[in-house]
Amino acid sequence: MAPAALTAALLGGGLLLAAWRWLRAAARPGAGAGASMRGKTVIITGANSGLGRAAATELLRMQARVIMGCRDRARAERAAREIRAELGEREAAEGGGELVVRELDLASLRSVRAFCHRVLQEEPRLDVLINNAGIFQCPYMKTEDGFEMQFGVNHLGHFLLTNLLLGLLKNSAPSRIVVVSSKLYKYGEINFEDLNSEISYNKSFCYSRSKLANILFARELARRLEGTGVTVNSLHPGIVRTNLGRHVNIPLLAKPLFNLVSWAFFKTPLEGAQTSIYLASSPDVEGVSGKYFGDCKEEELLPKAMDDLVARKLWDISEVMVGLLK
Numbered sequence: 001m002a003p004a005a006l007t008a009a010l011l012g013g014g015l016l017l018a019a020w021r022w023l024r025a026a027a028r029p030g031a032g033a034g035a036s037m038r039g040k041t042v043i044i045t046g047a048n049s050g051l052g053r054a055a056a057t058e059l060l061r062m063q064a065r066v067i068m069g070c071r072d073r074a075r076a077e078r079a080a081r082e083i084r085a086e087l088g089e090r091e092a093a094e095g096g097g098e099l100v101v102r103e104l105d106l107a108s109l110r111s112v113r114a115f116c117h118r119v120l121q122e123e124p125r126l127d128v129l130i131n132n133a134g135i136f137q138c139p140y141m142k143t144e145d146g147f148e149m150q151f152g153v154n155h156l157g158h159f160l161l162t163n164l165l166l167g168l169l170k171n172s173a174p175s176r177i178v179v180v181s182s183k184l185y186k187y188g189e190i191n192f193e194d195l196n197s198e199i200s201y202n203k204s205f206c207y208s209r210s211k212l213a214n215i216l217f218a219r220e221l222a223r224r225l226e227g228t229g230v231t232v233n234s235l236h237p238g239i240v241r242t243n244l245g246r247h248v249n250i251p252l253l254a255k256p257l258f259n260l261v262s263w264a265f266f267k268t269p270l271e272g273a274q275t276s277i278y279l280a281s282s283p284d285v286e287g288v289s290g291k292y293f294g295d296c297k298e299e300e301l302l303p304k305a306m307d308d309l310v311a312r313k314l315w316d317i318s319e320v321m322v323g324l325l326k
């Protein structure tokens, strides 16, 4: 191709891409459109960044009392200030919603217990719990209690958190639990013989394992909660441009290309958070429990994510690991 034609093609392609990207952003997604969360209390873990932050913003817009469970107080306070500014003083003041920051480090069972203790003391009700925080493909690390970090934060920390808040959720029924998983669960396996990856560590496998554990946990919990008015569903958000990839090393020279591709093709946090917001607030899913969603629709799971024996065994072992059962 002649240089002039190539330049024209590149330029034209770039303009088209930009226009398409702009149109997509302009079409404000609205899973929660119209629904009011006034008078409802929502806890979102990892609400200072990415999907959690987008969900917090939208649920606050819908007038909920939103409790941000975050490990770093300074980062969380800054996010809360920015969210309030984004909504504007007017919308925030007349809305009746509230944004509250509470410390919660899911890599510490002590911190999870302290967080729940305070919630149980201060909150008369809890309508929605969104288990959203997550860590992705970090180098081998252990939590305060000696668990492999991804399994510890993504699964075990949330396992204890949810169990300690169940009584309040039941007393507030109808109430909902939303579990943010990932399609990458497909590459995971619950290898009971090495849950802390002391024999071998593969960071991709461990992320997938933790996200499979999220789905199996939601499934077993839904079974246990039948008839209580508390529902629990899991979801995958799609591929979203957030801080999740912080532990992934992209070569310096490939960075601009990665940024371009992610800007053009990844979802924005607001787009990615739609299914979380939908499961937290939509009347469409009143009473629906034990299901898996993507793009606000129920989706099929692989058999390994519907294995009730593995789900039960994982539950029993998790109970022992977090010290709920001696």
Ligand SMILES: NC(=O)c1ccc[n+]([C@@H]2O[C@H](COP(=O)([O-])OP(=O)(O)OC[C@H]3O[C@@H](n4cnc5c(N)ncnc54)[C@H](OP(=O)(O)O)[C@@H]3O)[C@@H](O)[C@H]2O)c1
Pocket (backbone or CB within 6 Å): 045, 046, 047, 048, 049, 050, 051, 052, 069, 070, 071, 072, 075, 104, 105, 106, 107, 108, 132, 133, 134, 135, 136, 153, 180, 181, 182, 183, 236, 237, 238, 239, 240, 241, 242, 243, 244, 245
């Ligand atoms: N982005 C995607 O493409 C994608 C795809 C599938 C699934 N997901 C899932 O979506 C969820 C949200 O991730 P994101 O994409 O929004 O990523 P993100 O921007 O990195 O947000 C993750 C949040 O989790 C918090 N977190 C990490 N470790 C924690 C700990 N020990 N205790 C408490 N909070 C902790 C982070 O806190 P700090 O800011 O303090 O680190 C942050 O607020 C995760 O569960 C992830 O697995 C994301």
Ligand SMILES: *[C@@H]1O[C@H](CO)[C@@H](O)[C@H](O)[C@H]1NC(C)=O
Pocket (backbone or CB within 6 Å): 187, 188, 202, 203, 204, 205, 208
């Ligand atoms: C690590 O795990 C991933 C996903 O389970 C797998 O595709 C990959 O082959 C594994 N890598 C090694 C070195 O075993």
